Amino acid sequence: MLRFLKFLTDISRGHRKALMVITLIGILSVAVSLSFVWALKLVIDVASGDAGGSLLHYSLILVLLTLFRVLLNVVDVRYVNMTEVRVGNSIRQKVFANLLYTRWTEASSLHSGDVLTRMIKDTDDIIKTLISALPMLITATLQLGGAFLILLLMDPLLALVLGIAMPVLLLFSKPYYVKMRDYSRQIKESESFITSMMEENLLNQLVVRAYERQEDELDRLGDLQRELQRKVEKKTTVSAWARFVSGLAFSGGYITAFIWGAWGIAGKTVTFGTVTAYLQLVNQIQRPLYDLMRLFPTLISAQAASERLSFLKKLESEEIGEKQFLAGRVSLRVEDITYAYGDESRPVISGFSLEAGPGEMVAVMGETGTGKTTLIRLILALIEPQKGSISIRNEEREVKASPSTRSNFVYVPQGNTLFSGTIRSNLLIGNPDAGEEMLVDALGVASAGFVLELPEGLDTVLGMGGSGVSEGQAQRIAIARSLLRPGGILLLDEATSALDIETEKTFLTNLKKHIGSRTVLFITHHAEVARYCDRIYRI
Numbered sequence: 001m002l003r004f005l006k007f008l009t010d011i012s013r014g015h016r017k018a019l020m021v022i023t024l025i026g027i028l029s030v031a032v033s034l035s036f037v038w039a040l041k042l043v044i045d046v047a048s049g050d051a052g053g054s055l056l057h058y059s060l061i062l063v064l065l066t067l068f069r070v071l072l073n074v075v076d077v078r079y080v081n082m083t084e085v086r087v088g089n090s091i092r093q094k095v096f097a098n099l100l101y102t103r104w105t106e107a108s109s110l111h112s113g114d115v116l117t118r119m120i121k122d123t124d125d126i127i128k129t130l131i132s133a134l135p136m137l138i139t140a141t142l143q144l145g146g147a148f149l150i151l152l153l154m155d156p157l158l159a160l161v162l163g164i165a166m167p168v169l170l171l172f173s174k175p176y177y178v179k180m181r182d183y184s185r186q187i188k189e190s191e192s193f194i195t196s197m198m199e200e201n202l203l204n205q206l207v208v209r210a211y212e213r214q215e216d217e218l219d220r221l222g223d224l225q226r227e228l229q230r231k232v233e234k235k236t237t238v239s240a241w242a243r244f245v246s247g248l249a250f251s252g253g254y255i256t257a258f259i260w261g262a263w264g265i266a267g268k269t270v271t272f273g274t275v276t277a278y279l280q281l282v283n284q285i286q287r288p289l290y291d292l293m294r295l296f297p298t299l300i301s302a303q304a305a306s307e308r309l310s311f312l313k314k315l316e317s318e319e320i321g322e323k324q325f326l327a328g329r330v331s332l333r334v335e336d337i338t339y340a341y342g343d344e345s346r347p348v349i350s351g352f353s354l355e356a357g358p359g360e361m362v363a364v365m366g367e368t369g370t371g372k373t374t375l376i377r378l379i380l381a382l383i384e385p386q387k388g389s390i391s392i393r394n395e396e397r398e399v400k401a402s403p404s405t406r407s408n409f410v411y412v413p414q415g416n417t418l419f420s421g422t423i424r425s426n427l428l429i430g431n432p433d434a435g436e437e438m439l440v441d442a443l444g445v446a447s448a449g450f451v452l453e454l455p456e457g458l459d460t461v462l463g464m465g466g467s468g469v470s471e472g473q474a475q476r477i478a479i480a481r482s483l484l485r486p487g488g489i490l491l492l493d494e495a496t497s498a499l500d501i502e503t504e505k506t507f508l509t510n511l512k513k514h515i516g517s518r519t520v521l522f523i524t525h526h527a528e529v530a531r532y533c534d535r536i537y538r539i
């Protein structure tokens with residue numbers, strides 16, 4: 001519980017003033033409601049002759065209080081809605097930023113479907129708690145306390161009789177709390193599974209269709225949904241039982257107050273006004289109690305959500321430090337490196353060395369699974385070698401590869417890595433300041449001149465994953481994007497795998513001609529690529 005409160009305190013930083021205003025509006029509403037009860041009693045007592053004073057005067061107060069209550073409600077809704085959006089945006093920004101800077105090893109082990117569920121659904125639970133549940137917890141407690149105090153002043157015995165119901169409810173709450181928290185966690189896990197499963201299917205639609213897996217996948221979704229339903233049913237049963245007990249207590253309270261009042265009127269010990277006030281007060285005790293009961297599941301769900309979001313927030317970030325950009329002619333040196341993903345007795349790369357200098361094209365070849373992509377990850381300092389070192393140097397200095405030297409590399413990963421949007425916006429990722437001429441030149445070197453022949457040219461809109469162009473075309477746009485980035489070392493991981501031999505040759509000839517003082521490292525299976533290189537390393 002303490003951890004939950006600490007999480008809420010941290011996450012609400014920057015919004016505490018807004019949350020305080022919402023709580024104050026709530027407190028003001030409570031004060032108005034309690035004053036309303038008092039005014040109601042006076043109006044009826046004056047009307048029935050049990051008290052002196054002006055009926056018009058008290059009626060006017062009653063009307064004004066009603067108007068004020070309605071007005072407060074409108075202000076509250078507006079303020080709550082605006083704060084909801086702001087808090088939601090800020091939580092998602094913080095979590096998303098953390099994810100973008102998380103160490104690669106941790107980030108790559110997360111399932112994006114699970115992460116999205118946490119960022120969307122769990123964040124919603126936290127927002128609901130911060131904006132509605134916590135202020136309501138305060139106002140409901142105040143309303144309960146205030147109404148109880150007035151009742152105590154009016155009729156201490158009735159207040160005590162009704163007051164017994166509360167400790168009974170609290171006694172009941174503990175086992176429910178534990179059970180509901182467990183079910184909430186399980187429900188959230190199930191929701192994550194479902195989102196992950198659907199997301200993976202949408203990403204791999206082609207495989208699903210080609211392997212005619214639609215029915216199987218729908219069955220799998222059905223199983224996961226049934227599992228979720230079972231968990232929700234269990235949670236609902238616990239919560240329904242809690243509602244039943246509390247409902248009995250609340251209704252009992254109302255009937256008690258009503259009969260109490262009727263006997264009081266019969267025995268002439270209380271006035272009509274007092275009985276009306278009793279009933280209003282019981283209502284004002286019941287309502288916050290109902291609210292508190294309703295808050296229970298929300299708070300429990302939010303506690304589970306806070307644990308899941310904390311996990312994302314606590315992922316270890318990379319220490320990027322100040323960027324170390326080496327200008328001019330930059331070379332790369334890999335010295336006797338060894339790397340294992342987990343078990344250090346089974347390294348993926350062992351004692352590997354490599355040199356690549358400015359103006360050189362160097363190839364790293366090896367069978368599949370021998371660690372070529374791992375080498376790129378090491379060069380980009382996404383992971384660190386257990387032994388050996390990787391460094392880059394220009395004429396002035398030599399620096400060890402680290403996240404802060406990443407700006408010196410231009411990387412073309414395997415596969416289609418284009419974003420949805422125009423081809424222009426994809427190219428500008430390489431260099432946001434690139435002008436039209438630079439874009440056209442880069443497309444030329446990458447043998448991607450076809451872009452300019454498209455009806456919309458650079459402004460052709462691509463779908464998710466660059467859909468709208470072929471694999472080979474996407475690869476060439478990705479190469480053009482990389483050529484625009486101002487780093488001294490080009491890392492091309494199977495970057496020509498989807499090109500036909502002629503296009504590949506044209507591209508390699510172009511690249512050799514335009515490489516200038518850049519250092520190029522090819523990861524490749526293609527003998528053709530290796531033929532254009534100055535040196536070949538086997539891994």
Ligand SMILES: Nc1ncnc2c1ncn2[C@@H]1O[C@H](COP(=O)(O)OP(=O)(O)OP(=O)(O)O)[C@@H](O)[C@H]1O
Binds near residue numbers: 366367371372373374
């Ligand atoms: N994130 C990871 N965690 C654990 N093992 C990994 C991870 N990524 C790769 N490996 C393992 O490391 C080995 C080398 O993988 P890598 O992707 O570097 O090979 P590669 O030479 O690039 O293969 P390919 O030519 O097929 O692309 C493989 O045995 C693979 O199973």
